[in-house]
Amino acid sequence: MRLEQALAQGMTGDAIRANVAARRWVPLFRGVYALVTGEPTPAMWRRAALLFIRGPAVLSHATAAAVLGLPGADEKGPIHVTVPYGSSARGCDGIVVHRSRAFDHIVQKNSDPPVTTKAHTLVDLAIASPDAREAMRVLTAGATQAHVAGERILEALTVRRPRRYRTALLAAAKLLIEGVESVLEAAYADDVELAHGLPVGVRQVARVVEGRRRAEDIEYAMPGGVLTVRLDGWRTHANRRTARVDRARDNAAELEGRSRLTFGYEEVHDTPCAVARSVAARLRQLGWTGRAQRCRACV
Secondary structure, three states, rough: OOOEEEEEHHOOOOHHHHHHHHHOOOEEEEOOOOOOOOOHHHHHHHHHHHHHHHOOOEEOOOHHHHHHHOEEEEOOEEEEEEEEEOOOOOEEEEEEEEOOOOOOHOOOOOOOOOOEEEHHHHHHHHHHOOOOOHHHHHHHHHHHHOOOOOHHHHHHHHHHHOOOOOOOOHHHHHHHOOOOOOOHHHHHHHHHHHOOOOOOOOEEEEEOOOEEEEEEEEEEOOOOOEEEEEEEEEHHHHHHHHHHHHHHHHHHHHHHHHHEEEEEHHHHHHHHHHHHHHHHHHHHHHHOOOOOOOOOOOO
């Protein structure tokens, strides 16, 4: 509750101070109280931040991620709030205020408390990254994990036109639109392909296996043949049926003369440079004339 609301309902200053002294009310921000006797919840702190800010405001960045259940959520740090550009709202200890020229476009409809949309929240988190590579990682991994379509990300970038990391964020949106569908695929695209200057493969390629349509994760068409790269997330969905399907896909690739490499989460996440070297070596055997680049993590 805000101080003005309490006074409007007939409370006196003395009564408010007595409630605070008796710990029936907990001061959160200046002039904002939680009417509880215990520890305020994160939801109460978020609501209090919105009450503290005068005028239109929405939860954003890591705070919105906590409300929406997105990667990058933060329940312990300062509360992030976005207001319209030109607003005179100011933050305080525990509240960070951001301003947006696209305020009317970033708010999720019918949300309580008001928050930025999933797409705009992910863009906010990406823009806050320390460098462009990490911004791409945050955006692609977050969008795939939260099932936010690449088209939504591109729409958010078009509405806001951020200057910071714009080229990298547009590249991430393109990857999502072209078929990156999982966190593992996003890590491969960011940390293996793009970080090492490899060709960008074609994703979700339809292949007929035993009379049924199956999708291969990534394929590279080279002068000397096709390389299929399969990303095996066996830790989350392996079973006898999927193992049999994978064997059938291997057999189909062999019969069609396609080369294939398979990598799991451990290789892509822990040793992306080694994965890049393996892919580059096979691509060169198939006629690729480029060379893999060294990334910051290469040793």
